[in-house]
Amino acid sequence: MATRVTVIDAAIAFPFAYYMAKVASRRTQTLLFAAVLLPLWASYLARLYSWILILNHSGVLNWSLTSIGLPPANLGYTETAMLIVFCYIWLPFMIIPTYAAMERVPDSLLEAARDLGARGWRVSLDVILPLTLPGVVAGSIFTFSLTLGDYITPILIGPGTSFIGNVVYTSIGIANNVPFAAALSIVPVVIMAVYLVIARRLGAFDAL
Numbered sequence: 001m002a003t004r005v006t007v008i009d010a011a012i013a014f015p016f017a018y019y020m021a022k023v024a025s026r027r028t029q030t031l032l033f034a035a036v037l038l039p040l041w042a043s044y045l046a047r048l049y050s051w052i053l054i055l056n057h058s059g060v061l062n063w064s065l066t067s068i069g070l071p072p073a074n075l076g077y078t079e080t081a082m083l084i085v086f087c088y089i090w091l092p093f094m095i096i097p098t099y100a101a102m103e104r105v106p107d108s109l110l111e112a113a114r115d116l117g118a119r120g121w122r123v124s125l126d127v128i129l130p131l132t133l134p135g136v137v138a139g140s141i142f143t144f145s146l147t148l149g150d151y152i153t154p155i156l157i158g159p160g161t162s163f164i165g166n167v168v169y170t171s172i173g174i175a176n177n178v179p180f181a182a183a184l185s186i187v188p189v190v191i192m193a194v195y196l197v198i199a200r201r202l203g204a205f206d207a208l
Contacts, residue, residue, distance in 0.1 A: 001083065009087055010143075017101075018102055020095075036096065048152065051088070056077070090142060100135055133202060140199070144195060148165075
């Protein structure tokens with residue numbers, strides 16, 4: 001789940017950050033920044049319950065679909081719902097470092113690539129992506145680690161899937177099996193230690 005959230009958020013954040021950094025006017029850029037940062041001012045639980053109201057069986061999504069004659073999506077309390085919520089909640093943490101890296105790409109390099117006959121996709125693949133990869137990797141540190149350790153979203157949104165955080169939580173608060181919880185907590189620590197080593201080699205720390 002952490003890997004899927006990271007990949008999806010990167011795919012969304014890359015074109016969004018490009019538009020903010022290279023296309024949008026200063027006024028539009030300010031509005032987009034506000035749109036990205038404003039959800040972070042709201043409570044984490046408030047955002048989760050908002051998505052419950054949207055995705056549950058009698059929620060806004062199903063009501064909207066049935067009102068126009070389409071079958072209900074029935075995404076409430078599924079892994080798909082959990083994926084959508086995770087991607088939404090952590091998306092700002094991917095957009096901001098990607099935007100910061102995108103803004104540092106000199107416009108002269110993009111102009112030179114176009115002058116040499118490179119099309120839009122070639123410019124993005126050969127010029128923009130290599131230069132902004134550290135920013136994307138920096139954002140992935142947040143999306144991957146926050147998803148990996150989350151236990152509230154699976155409880156409220158998911159179908160009862162046991163994530164590492166849920167098992168640690170139940171082992172401490174319900175089963176009172178603190179040694180097992182402590183041992184299991186080492187797993188995400190080791191995973192993130194390896195992840196950070198790889199991210200550092202890719203230059204992610206320079207983009208933070």
